[in-house]
Amino acid sequence: MNGSKSLGIALASVLLGGGALALAGFALASDTPHQAALNCVRTSATACSLQLSTYPDSLEGAHGKTGGAHPTWVTYANDNLVVPENTTINVTIHQYDGGGSLNDPFFDQVMGTIGGTMVYNGKTVSHVDPNNIGHTFTLRNIPGNGKTLFVSVPLPADYRNPTITIGTGQYPKPNIIKFSFKTGGPGTYEWNCEYPCGDARVSSGFGYAMSSFGYMSGTLTVK
Amino acid sequence: MTDSDNDKTSLKSFFWLWGILTIVGVVLGLYGPSHLMPKSMSPNMHLTILTMVIFTVAAAPVAAGVYAATIYVLRNWTHKGDEPPPPAKPVRENGIIVATWVSISVLLTLFLLIWGLGALAEDNASASSNPLIVNVIAQQWVWTFQYPGTHVESNSLYLPEGREVEFHVSSDDVTHGFWIVQMGVQVDANPGVITTIHTTPNVLGTFDVRCEQFCGLNHAFMDALGDVVTPQQFSTWLAAQPQRT
Amino acid sequence: MTTTLEHTAVAEESQGGGLARYQNAGTAVAGGVLFAFLFWLIARKTMDPTGEAFNDQVTTILGCGWIIGFWFGIGAFNGPMRWLLGRDHSRADDLYYAGHNQGRARYWKYTTDHKVVGVQYIIVTMGLLGVGGLLAMAIRTELIMPGNHFVNQQVYNAFISLHGMIMILALIVAIAGPWANFVMPIMIGARDMAFPRLNALSLWTLVSAASLLVAVAAVGGLTMGWVVLAPITDQNGVGMDLFALTIVVFAVSSTVGGVNVVCTILTMRTKGMTLERVPIFVWGAITTSALALYAFPFFFLVEVLQLLDRNVATSFFVSGGGGTGWLQANLFWLMGHPEVYVILTPAVAACFEIAAVMARKPVFSYRTAVAAMVGLSGLSILVWAHHMFTSGWAPTLGGPFMVTTEIISIPTGLFFLVLIGTLWRGHIWMKLPTIWMFGFIANFIIGGITGIYLSDIPIDNQLHGTMFVTAHFHYIFVGSVLFGAVAALAFWFPKVTGRFLDEFLGRISFWLVFIGVQVTFLAMFASGLKGMPRRVSSYSVIFDHTNLITTIGAYIIMSGMLVLLGAIIKSWGHGEPSGPNPWHANSLEWMVPTPPPLENFDVMPVITEDPYNFREEMVRS
Numbered sequence A: 001m002n003g004s005k006s007l008g009i010a011l012a013s014v015l016l017g018g019g020a021l022a023l024a025g026f027a028l029a030s031d032t033p034h035q036a037a038l039n040c041v042r043t044s045a046t047a048c049s050l051q052l053s054t055y056p057d058s059l060e061g062a063h064g065k066t067g068g069a070h071p072t073w074v075t076y077a078n079d080n081l082v083v084p085e086n087t088t089i090n091v092t093i094h095q096y097d098g099g100g101s102l103n104d105p106f107f108d109q110v111m112g113t114i115g116g117t118m119v120y121n122g123k124t125v126s127h128v129d130p131n132n133i134g135h136t137f138t139l140r141n142i143p144g145n146g147k148t149l150f151v152s153v154p155l156p157a158d159y160r161n162p163t164i165t166i167g168t169g170q171y172p173k174p175n176i177i178k179f180s181f182k183t184g185g186p187g188t189y190e191w192n193c194e195y196p197c198g199d200a201r202v203s204s205g206f207g208y209a210m211s212s213f214g215y216m217s218g219t220l221t222v223k
Numbered sequence B: 001m002t003d004s005d006n007d008k009t010s011l012k013s014f015f016w017l018w019g020i021l022t023i024v025g026v027v028l029g030l031y032g033p034s035h036l037m038p039k040s041m042s043p044n045m046h047l048t049i050l051t052m053v054i055f056t057v058a059a060a061p062v063a064a065g066v067y068a069a070t071i072y073v074l075r076n077w078t079h080k081g082d083e084p085p086p087p088a089k090p091v092r093e094n095g096i097i098v099a100t101w102v103s104i105s106v107l108l109t110l111f112l113l114i115w116g117l118g119a120l121a122e123d124n125a126s127a128s129s130n131p132l133i134v135n136v137i138a139q140q141w142v143w144t145f146q147y148p149g150t151h152v153e154s155n156s157l158y159l160p161e162g163r164e165v166e167f168h169v170s171s172d173d174v175t176h177g178f179w180i181v182q183m184g185v186q187v188d189a190n191p192g193v194i195t196t197i198h199t200t201p202n203v204l205g206t207f208d209v210r211c212e213q214f215c216g217l218n219h220a221f222m223d224a225l226g227d228v229v230t231p232q233q234f235s236t237w238l239a240a241q242p243q244r245t
Numbered sequence C: 001m002t003t004t005l006e007h008t009a010v011a012e013e014s015q016g017g018g019l020a021r022y023q024n025a026g027t028a029v030a031g032g033v034l035f036a037f038l039f040w041l042i043a044r045k046t047m048d049p050t051g052e053a054f055n056d057q058v059t060t061i062l063g064c065g066w067i068i069g070f071w072f073g074i075g076a077f078n079g080p081m082r083w084l085l086g087r088d089h090s091r092a093d094d095l096y097y098a099g100h101n102q103g104r105a106r107y108w109k110y111t112t113d114h115k116v117v118g119v120q121y122i123i124v125t126m127g128l129l130g131v132g133g134l135l136a137m138a139i140r141t142e143l144i145m146p147g148n149h150f151v152n153q154q155v156y157n158a159f160i161s162l163h164g165m166i167m168i169l170a171l172i173v174a175i176a177g178p179w180a181n182f183v184m185p186i187m188i189g190a191r192d193m194a195f196p197r198l199n200a201l202s203l204w205t206l207v208s209a210a211s212l213l214v215a216v217a218a219v220g221g222l223t224m225g226w227v228v229l230a231p232i233t234d235q236n237g238v239g240m241d242l243f244a245l246t247i248v249v250f251a252v253s254s255t256v257g258g259v260n261v262v263c264t265i266l267t268m269r270t271k272g273m274t275l276e277r278v279p280i281f282v283w284g285a286i287t288t289s290a291l292a293l294y295a296f297p298f299f300f301l302v303e304v305l306q307l308l309d310r311n312v313a314t315s316f317f318v319s320g321g322g323g324t325g326w327l328q329a330n331l332f333w334l335m336g337h338p339e340v341y342v343i344l345t346p347a348v349a350a351c352f353e354i355a356a357v358m359a360r361k362p363v364f365s366y367r368t369a370v371a372a373m374v375g376l377s378g379l380s381i382l383v384w385a386h387h388m389f390t391s392g393w394a395p396t397l398g399g400p401f402m403v404t405t406e407i408i409s410i411p412t413g414l415f416f417l418v419l420i421g422t423l424w425r426g427h428i429w430m431k432l433p434t435i436w437m438f439g440f441i442a443n444f445i446i447g448g449i450t451g452i453y454l455s456d457i458p459i460d461n462q463l464h465g466t467m468f469v470t471a472h473f474h475y476i477f478v479g480s481v482l483f484g485a486v487a488a489l490a491f492w493f494p495k496v497t498g499r500f501l502d503e504f505l506g507r508i509s510f511w512l513v514f515i516g517v518q519v520t521f522l523a524m525f526a527s528g529l530k531g532m533p534r535r536v537s538s539y540s541v542i543f544d545h546t547n548l549i550t551t552i553g554a555y556i557i558m559s560g561m562l563v564l565l566g567a568i569i570k571s572w573g574h575g576e577p578s579g580p581n582p583w584h585a586n587s588l589e590w591m592v593p594t595p596p597p598l599e600n601f602d603v604m605p606v607i608t609e610d611p612y613n614f615r616e617e618m619v620r621s
């Protein structure tokens, strides 16, 4: 048997083929690898402002005009947030989505913001109705490295607002949520939503958009 | 090399090797676990580290014996070259050796079992009839803690020193693993079921709660901060928390 | 029987084969794709598109289409159909199916010759190890420092899930696949396996399943860990359906293969080949296959129930619907623990065989070796709940399962007694197989002892779910099983190819992999002891040094494995010729020519003693 060449070719093709298919699969699976950075806009030496939105589908925001691989999934418009260190970050979120009850009513509170409050459609509040939540913006730390930055803000849902049109989509008039928090030194933080807004067969509601990076989750890089 | 190799003298070197490697193992056992593992903040963790030490010390002569024998074999009875060495003297059975080996391993296993079952009983023994109850709720990628009777819910775990705590652990979604790293206790958080563990924090200071059951996208980031404080500080903290209904 | 089939059927040879003449791996893939497409069309038309499970149903049906089409394409249904139609195989057909005079083409076909199947298993194993190894390197690259840098957590989770499943599949077949097929029938003096066509079926069902695993990645991956425990699995997309289907088909493959090995050993031994005279590897093959027959039906069952839960809204594992995830965990570990010994036992048995031949000495206490393997397999079915010590399920069973688990250390210890007893005062020929066998011994002691810690509940309450567990079973799977597998490959490679596996490259590879394993997994033990959880894409800075060391070690292992791959490819065609009996052994596989002819023996041998009586005169001849 002098099959070294054919063995080599067979193995190489199995390896390359398998590897290429697997990589193609993972590329597809994570159709939002990491979106272009959304930078905080400096408003003064000590403050900057960050503008976010949450949509009931993926037709708006960084998934592209066709909505990427999952146009029907709920999404934050951006997943890659970049902010300066030791700065007050003034965040404004336009919340276009409906919603319902939290799994854990704990997240109806505003936590970790300056003053422990947020401004919800002009009113300053410290918590909202746990049965009318669209999403939350919950920022967490990389485990155990001492740079605690826990911020959690509920984003109420509201069906009573009239419909408006953005691009090709029809959306309710957004709820506008404003809050501020202070950053420390540089580091990368993870944020995600804690309202069960992703479909799943069991009641938990943490499937699909909630379990896929870049829809209801992302990073906040402090530079 | 022939079959009549100087067995007596060289066996001495085997025993030397065995002895030295055993000492290395024992030293590793005495210093390794306590040096590497997180500092103990509860009797359970203390028992865990102690058991690690005991088991390592007990295993040291076994592992050292195998390594010493292997090294000894490699030093004395190997042949190089392209021609096979001549046949060795066949030894098919040696009842005494097999029986000795089995007896020793049975005795060692019995020791491990007796120690282990004793430690398990001690782990499970409840010290107090009036433990502090804490409800632990896991939700994908955050822990929250409720103190029944107080309407307090927190995302970090405050515990008073010296009082037994009973954790009632459940999940709002998938299975998580509730683990207090410095206290050596773990139990899964399951949807629809309440599982319990208990421990008594006995050292003041901060500790870590981590999720040790794979729970999806942000599993790596599912941790919580904990703090063991004095009973007075604990009551003060509890009173200062927002009351949730 | 003194004339072989070969002689009697020469005249009819040109007519044999029928449809199989046109079938090979290419038609199998074509059949798979065609059927997958047809089934997809049918599913789209028949399933309710508004239903919650529509995507799962379409995917599952499509996956079934691939499997069935693949089996049609490769020719798995030819035999049964011809039998049904009353046109069963003629001798010429059997000869064609055995791959007679087909050259290299027979390796791409539904070939029944056990030696061809053995070589096919080598290729499949190497392919799986290659893909799984690439994933391991991706994992270690991501873990080189804290934070997510190389991939995000979703992709990372998909990497660890697929790495786990592919490596488990690879190791299950790594030794039993090639060698229980290629050499075992010759060892016992059989012309082929008891059921040659089942042998081909087992191989090609494995290929059809393993290729589905690639499709899992293509439809969005599996991001829930390979154990896929409920309820988190229902957050996974349709990749989970294909994954479950893969397992179902794999369980069929291993059951078919297991039945075949057990029946072959029990019924096909030549005259005088009593069960106490078979080479010790044969005992490894039969215990591992019997254990697989017990274990994998649980795997089959658990994934069938999973598929039902997902596709037709049953609730076996759904806590709200009367089921429980603990049912799945139990079923899974009823498979999961025996599976560890399905993987380990062939490695141990191969090392026994190599130790005896290379030390020029009989296996020390053959009966102890047999008792240890059988006893370990028996015990391994009684320990499954040690994986659930910290689950909160049935705390009162903790003590009993701790007892059964720790008793396992007794038969495991006997492995060392047999190995060292065999080598003791041997004349040990230090060739490539011997060296890798020594690596097995050195690593297995660490893997074994760290397992004892984890069987102790007070310790498990701290170390469960940490990198300590990962390091422990990698010492078993990489440090022990992989070393045993390479030792076996180096040992029997000359019988397959007529050439030695390159000694020089093989030794370089050994040292790289051996050192790499110590660096990688000793550092990983440290990470675990410090409190680093498993299956995390990022970690606290307190674990950074040990993780960096682990990643460096992993790259050393990879370079060693690449050298080994180079050695295999080089030696297969251009290695040093070995002759039929390079190790001067006595067992039957070394008595036949190399490569062994179709049906192995011209004259069936008669056995009067076991193969471990090494004699001076054999060396001279």
Ligand SMILES: [Cu+2]
Binding pocket: A074, A134, A135, A136, A193, A194, A195, A196, A197, A198, A216
């Ligand atoms: Cu959300």
Ligand SMILES: [Cu+2]
Binding pocket: B138, B140, B141, B175, B176, B177, B211, B212, B213, B214, B215, B219, B222
């Ligand atoms: Cu978790």
Ligand SMILES: [Cu+2]
Binding pocket: C336, C337, C340, C383, C384, C386, C387
């Ligand atoms: Cu196990």
